[in-house]
Amino acid sequence: MPELPEVETTRRGISPHIVGQILTHTVVRVPQLRWAMPDLQLLAGATLTHIDRRAKYLLLHMQKTAESGQMLTLMIHLGMSGSLRVIPEHTPAQKHDHVDWCFANGQCLRLTDPRRFGAVFLFPSDEVNSHPRLAGLAPEPLSPAFDVAYLTCVLKARQKNIKACLMDNHLVVGVGNIYANEALFQANIHPETPSGLLQHTQITRLHHAIQSILRAAIDAGGSSLRDYVHADGSLGFFQQQYFVYGRKNEPCRVCKTTIISLTQQTRSSFFCPQCQAQTPA
DNA sequence: AAACCTCCCTGGGGGC
Protein backbone atom coordinates (compact mmCIF):
# COMPACT_ATOMS: atom_id res chain seq x y z
CA MET A 1 0.00 0.00 0.00
CA PRO A 2 1.20 3.51 -0.40
CA GLU A 3 3.44 4.49 2.46
CA LEU A 4 5.51 7.66 2.50
CA PRO A 5 7.91 6.57 -0.28
CA GLU A 6 5.07 5.70 -2.65
CA VAL A 7 3.36 9.02 -1.98
CA GLU A 8 6.61 10.89 -2.54
CA THR A 9 7.24 8.90 -5.71
CA THR A 10 3.76 9.82 -6.89
CA ARG A 11 4.36 13.50 -6.13
CA ARG A 12 7.55 13.49 -8.15
CA GLY A 13 5.94 11.49 -10.94
CA ILE A 14 2.89 13.65 -11.53
CA SER A 15 4.33 17.11 -10.86
CA PRO A 16 6.18 17.70 -14.16
CA HIS A 17 3.05 16.93 -16.17
CA ILE A 18 0.50 19.15 -14.43
CA VAL A 19 2.17 21.86 -12.31
CA GLY A 20 1.59 25.27 -13.88
CA GLN A 21 -1.49 24.05 -15.72
CA ILE A 22 -5.03 25.41 -15.52
CA LEU A 23 -7.61 22.92 -14.28
CA THR A 24 -10.55 23.03 -16.69
CA HIS A 25 -12.96 20.62 -15.03
CA THR A 26 -13.29 17.64 -12.71
CA VAL A 27 -15.09 14.37 -13.31
CA VAL A 28 -16.33 12.63 -10.16
CA ARG A 29 -17.70 9.09 -10.56
CA VAL A 30 -18.34 8.15 -6.93
CA PRO A 31 -20.14 10.24 -4.30
CA GLN A 32 -17.51 9.45 -1.70
CA LEU A 33 -14.44 7.44 -0.90
CA ARG A 34 -13.80 7.32 2.80
CA TRP A 35 -15.79 10.52 3.25
CA ALA A 36 -18.11 12.56 1.08
CA MET A 37 -16.32 14.21 -1.82
CA PRO A 38 -15.96 18.01 -1.47
CA ASP A 39 -17.35 20.26 -4.23
CA LEU A 40 -14.47 19.93 -6.67
CA GLN A 41 -16.14 22.21 -9.22
CA LEU A 42 -14.85 25.10 -7.08
CA LEU A 43 -11.47 24.44 -8.68
CA ALA A 44 -12.55 25.11 -12.27
CA GLY A 45 -10.24 27.67 -13.85
CA ALA A 46 -7.66 27.49 -11.05
CA THR A 47 -3.94 27.06 -11.71
CA LEU A 48 -1.99 24.27 -10.01
CA THR A 49 1.03 26.12 -8.62
CA HIS A 50 2.88 23.34 -6.79
CA ILE A 51 2.50 19.98 -5.07
CA ASP A 52 3.68 19.29 -1.51
CA ARG A 53 3.59 16.19 0.64
CA ARG A 54 2.95 15.98 4.39
CA ALA A 55 3.19 12.48 5.86
CA LYS A 56 1.11 10.39 3.43
CA TYR A 57 -1.00 13.33 2.26
CA LEU A 58 -0.48 15.01 -1.10
CA LEU A 59 -1.18 18.75 -1.12
CA LEU A 60 -2.03 20.27 -4.50
CA HIS A 61 -1.98 24.05 -4.17
CA MET A 62 -4.29 25.85 -6.60
CA GLN A 63 -4.53 29.58 -7.36
CA LYS A 64 -8.13 30.45 -8.04
CA THR A 65 -7.46 33.54 -10.18
CA ALA A 66 -4.38 35.63 -10.82
CA GLU A 67 -6.24 38.76 -9.69
CA SER A 68 -7.58 37.57 -6.35
CA GLY A 69 -4.58 35.47 -5.41
CA GLN A 70 -6.97 33.21 -3.50
CA MET A 71 -5.33 29.85 -2.85
CA LEU A 72 -7.12 26.55 -2.34
CA THR A 73 -5.47 23.28 -1.35
CA LEU A 74 -6.65 19.97 -2.70
CA MET A 75 -5.49 17.30 -0.25
CA ILE A 76 -5.45 13.66 -1.30
CA HIS A 77 -4.78 10.54 0.79
CA LEU A 78 -4.31 7.30 -1.15
CA GLY A 79 -5.49 5.02 1.64
CA MET A 80 -4.22 1.50 1.14
CA SER A 81 -4.89 0.89 -2.53
CA GLY A 82 -5.09 4.33 -4.10
CA SER A 83 -2.94 5.55 -6.96
CA LEU A 84 -2.67 8.66 -9.10
CA ARG A 85 -1.64 8.68 -12.74
CA VAL A 86 -1.37 11.32 -15.42
CA ILE A 87 -3.09 10.16 -18.59
CA PRO A 88 -4.54 11.79 -21.72
CA GLU A 89 -8.02 13.23 -21.24
CA HIS A 90 -10.82 10.98 -22.53
CA THR A 91 -8.93 7.79 -21.67
CA PRO A 92 -11.79 5.35 -20.92
CA ALA A 93 -12.36 4.92 -17.20
CA GLN A 94 -11.97 1.49 -15.60
CA LYS A 95 -14.02 0.13 -12.74
CA HIS A 96 -12.16 1.81 -9.88
CA ASP A 97 -11.25 5.10 -11.56
CA HIS A 98 -13.12 7.48 -9.26
CA VAL A 99 -11.99 11.04 -10.03
CA ASP A 100 -10.36 12.85 -12.99
CA TRP A 101 -8.85 16.32 -12.72
CA CYS A 102 -8.56 17.58 -16.29
CA PHE A 103 -6.07 20.26 -17.29
CA ALA A 104 -5.86 22.69 -20.20
CA ASN A 105 -2.89 20.86 -21.70
CA GLY A 106 -5.08 17.80 -22.33
CA GLN A 107 -3.59 15.83 -19.44
CA CYS A 108 -5.75 14.32 -16.76
CA LEU A 109 -4.87 13.36 -13.18
CA ARG A 110 -6.81 10.18 -12.45
CA LEU A 111 -7.46 8.79 -8.94
CA THR A 112 -7.92 5.02 -8.82
CA ASP A 113 -8.75 3.29 -5.54
CA PRO A 114 -10.25 -0.23 -5.48
CA ARG A 115 -10.66 -0.40 -1.71
CA ARG A 116 -11.88 3.16 -1.28
CA PHE A 117 -9.86 3.91 1.82
CA GLY A 118 -8.60 7.06 0.19
CA ALA A 119 -9.84 10.57 0.89
CA VAL A 120 -10.09 13.94 -0.84
CA PHE A 121 -10.26 17.30 0.97
CA LEU A 122 -10.52 20.89 -0.26
CA PHE A 123 -9.87 23.95 1.90
CA PRO A 124 -8.27 27.42 1.83
CA SER A 125 -4.50 27.13 1.69
CA ASP A 126 -3.99 29.30 4.74
CA GLU A 127 -5.64 26.55 6.79
CA VAL A 128 -3.03 23.92 5.93
CA ASN A 129 -1.10 24.26 9.17
CA SER A 130 -4.21 24.19 11.32
CA HIS A 131 -6.12 21.53 9.40
CA PRO A 132 -7.33 18.83 11.83
CA ARG A 133 -5.85 16.05 9.69
CA LEU A 134 -2.41 17.66 9.72
CA ALA A 135 -2.08 19.67 12.93
CA GLY A 136 -1.18 16.81 15.28
CA LEU A 137 1.24 14.96 13.03
CA ALA A 138 4.80 14.16 14.06
CA PRO A 139 7.71 15.79 12.18
CA GLU A 140 8.62 14.53 8.72
CA PRO A 141 10.91 11.50 9.26
CA LEU A 142 13.46 12.76 6.73
CA SER A 143 13.55 16.32 8.12
CA PRO A 144 16.10 17.73 10.59
CA ALA A 145 13.39 17.89 13.27
CA PHE A 146 13.24 14.10 13.32
CA ASP A 147 16.54 13.51 15.06
CA VAL A 148 17.71 10.99 17.66
CA ALA A 149 16.95 13.42 20.47
CA TYR A 150 13.36 13.83 19.30
CA LEU A 151 12.84 10.09 18.92
CA THR A 152 14.37 9.41 22.34
CA CYS A 153 12.13 12.00 23.94
CA VAL A 154 8.85 10.62 22.58
CA LEU A 155 9.76 6.95 23.09
CA LYS A 156 10.85 7.47 26.70
CA ALA A 157 7.52 9.18 27.43
CA ARG A 158 5.36 6.26 26.23
CA GLN A 159 4.29 3.02 27.86
CA LYS A 160 3.47 0.96 24.77
CA ASN A 161 5.49 -1.39 22.62
CA ILE A 162 7.85 0.00 20.02
CA LYS A 163 5.87 -1.41 17.08
CA ALA A 164 2.78 0.51 18.18
CA CYS A 165 4.89 3.65 18.59
CA LEU A 166 6.14 3.42 15.01
CA MET A 167 2.54 3.16 13.81
CA ASP A 168 1.42 6.20 15.83
CA ASN A 169 1.21 9.33 13.68
CA HIS A 170 1.69 11.54 16.71
CA LEU A 171 5.19 10.08 17.11
CA VAL A 172 6.32 9.04 13.62
CA VAL A 173 4.62 9.68 10.28
CA GLY A 174 4.90 7.96 6.94
CA VAL A 175 5.79 4.56 8.38
CA GLY A 176 3.08 1.95 7.87
CA ASN A 177 3.01 -1.70 8.84
CA ILE A 178 5.49 -2.86 6.22
CA TYR A 179 8.25 -0.36 6.99
CA ALA A 180 7.66 -0.57 10.75
CA ASN A 181 8.43 -4.29 10.59
CA GLU A 182 11.42 -3.77 8.31
CA ALA A 183 12.86 -0.94 10.42
CA LEU A 184 12.67 -3.01 13.62
CA PHE A 185 14.42 -5.88 11.88
CA GLN A 186 17.18 -3.65 10.57
CA ALA A 187 17.65 -2.17 14.05
CA ASN A 188 17.62 -5.64 15.72
CA ILE A 189 14.74 -4.69 18.00
CA HIS A 190 11.97 -7.05 19.11
CA PRO A 191 8.58 -5.55 18.18
CA GLU A 192 7.15 -6.11 21.68
CA THR A 193 9.87 -4.14 23.45
CA PRO A 194 8.35 -1.39 25.64
CA SER A 195 9.53 1.86 24.09
CA GLY A 196 10.65 3.23 27.44
CA LEU A 197 13.12 0.36 27.89
CA LEU A 198 15.02 0.97 24.66
CA GLN A 199 18.70 1.72 25.12
CA HIS A 200 20.29 4.76 23.51
CA THR A 201 22.17 2.56 21.04
CA GLN A 202 18.93 0.87 20.04
CA ILE A 203 17.13 4.16 19.46
CA THR A 204 20.07 5.39 17.41
CA ARG A 205 19.92 2.24 15.26
CA LEU A 206 16.16 2.55 14.90
CA HIS A 207 16.40 6.19 13.85
CA HIS A 208 18.97 5.27 11.22
CA ALA A 209 16.88 2.30 10.07
CA ILE A 210 13.73 4.38 9.60
CA GLN A 211 15.52 6.99 7.54
CA SER A 212 17.60 4.59 5.47
CA ILE A 213 14.61 2.37 4.65
CA LEU A 214 12.46 5.31 3.60
CA ARG A 215 15.28 6.77 1.50
CA ALA A 216 16.01 3.41 -0.13
CA ALA A 217 12.34 2.92 -0.96
CA ILE A 218 12.06 6.41 -2.45
CA ASP A 219 15.19 5.73 -4.51
CA ALA A 220 13.71 2.43 -5.65
CA GLY A 221 10.53 4.18 -6.75
CA GLY A 222 8.37 3.04 -3.89
CA SER A 223 7.14 -0.38 -2.87
CA SER A 224 3.61 -1.62 -3.20
CA LEU A 225 0.76 -3.97 -2.95
CA ARG A 226 0.24 -5.92 -6.14
CA ASP A 227 -2.05 -3.20 -7.40
CA TYR A 228 0.17 -0.19 -6.73
CA VAL A 229 1.04 1.61 -9.92
CA HIS A 230 3.57 4.37 -10.47
CA ALA A 231 2.50 7.75 -11.72
CA ASP A 232 3.65 6.70 -15.19
CA GLY A 233 1.90 3.32 -14.98
CA SER A 234 4.87 1.00 -14.35
CA LEU A 235 4.86 -1.40 -11.41
CA GLY A 236 6.84 -0.78 -8.23
CA PHE A 237 9.46 -3.35 -7.30
CA PHE A 238 10.81 -2.64 -3.80
CA GLN A 239 8.61 -5.39 -2.33
CA GLN A 240 11.17 -7.95 -3.53
CA GLN A 241 13.56 -6.76 -0.85
CA TYR A 242 11.56 -7.38 2.35
CA PHE A 243 13.47 -9.06 5.16
CA VAL A 244 10.55 -9.98 7.41
CA TYR A 245 7.24 -8.50 6.22
CA GLY A 246 4.96 -11.24 4.89
CA ARG A 247 7.65 -13.90 5.43
CA LYS A 248 6.07 -15.96 8.26
CA ASN A 249 7.65 -19.44 8.48
CA GLU A 250 10.31 -18.51 5.95
CA PRO A 251 14.02 -18.47 6.86
CA CYS A 252 15.60 -15.20 7.96
CA ARG A 253 17.71 -13.82 5.14
CA VAL A 254 20.51 -13.13 7.63
CA CYS A 255 20.59 -16.12 10.01
CA LYS A 256 18.13 -18.69 8.54
CA THR A 257 16.03 -18.74 11.73
CA THR A 258 12.31 -19.13 11.00
CA ILE A 259 10.44 -15.81 10.87
CA ILE A 260 7.63 -15.52 13.43
CA SER A 261 4.44 -13.52 13.19
CA LEU A 262 2.23 -12.12 15.92
CA THR A 263 -0.62 -9.64 16.20
CA GLN A 264 -0.09 -6.27 17.86
CA GLN A 265 -2.81 -3.64 18.06
CA THR A 266 -4.75 -5.73 15.50
CA ARG A 267 -1.85 -5.47 13.01
CA SER A 268 0.45 -8.26 11.86
CA SER A 269 4.04 -8.11 13.00
CA PHE A 270 6.85 -10.23 11.60
CA PHE A 271 10.26 -10.68 13.19
CA CYS A 272 13.29 -12.92 13.45
CA PRO A 273 13.55 -14.28 17.03
CA GLN A 274 17.32 -14.60 16.62
CA CYS A 275 18.19 -11.23 15.06
CA GLN A 276 15.56 -9.42 17.14
CA ALA A 277 15.99 -11.11 20.50
CA GLN A 278 13.72 -9.93 23.32
CA THR A 279 15.35 -7.24 25.44
CA PRO A 280 16.12 -8.64 28.92
CA ALA A 281 13.88 -7.07 31.58
C1' DA B 1 -3.76 12.25 28.29
C1' DA B 2 -2.62 7.88 26.68
C1' DA B 3 -3.73 3.32 25.22
C1' DC B 4 -6.52 0.33 22.95
C1' DC B 5 -10.43 -1.29 20.03
C1' DT B 6 -13.66 -1.02 16.14
C1' DC B 7 -14.90 0.20 11.81
C1' DC B 8 -14.80 1.70 6.95
C1' DC B 9 -14.12 -1.17 1.89
C1' DT B 10 -12.87 -4.45 -1.69
C1' DG B 11 -10.13 -8.03 -4.00
C1' DG B 12 -7.39 -11.90 -3.38
C1' DG B 13 -6.43 -16.20 -1.54
C1' DG B 14 -7.23 -20.30 1.18
C1' DG B 15 -10.30 -23.92 2.43
C1' DC B 16 -13.72 -27.01 1.25
Add this chain to the structure above:
DNA sequence: TGCCCCCAGGGAGGTT
Protein backbone atom coordinates in the same frame (compact mmCIF):
# COMPACT_ATOMS: atom_id res chain seq x y z
C1' DT C 1 -14.17 -25.65 -10.61
C1' DG C 2 -16.74 -22.59 -7.72
C1' DC C 3 -18.12 -20.47 -3.64
C1' DC C 4 -17.56 -18.56 0.89
C1' DC C 5 -15.09 -16.51 4.40
C1' DC C 6 -11.48 -14.08 6.16
C1' DC C 7 -7.81 -11.05 5.89
C1' DA C 8 -5.04 -6.88 4.63
C1' DG C 9 -4.33 -1.87 5.29
C1' DG C 10 -4.46 3.83 7.57
C1' DG C 11 -6.42 6.36 10.59
C1' DA C 12 -10.74 8.55 12.65
C1' DG C 13 -13.42 8.18 16.45
C1' DG C 14 -15.04 5.94 20.36
C1' DT C 15 -14.20 3.84 24.96
C1' DT C 16 -11.61 2.84 28.97
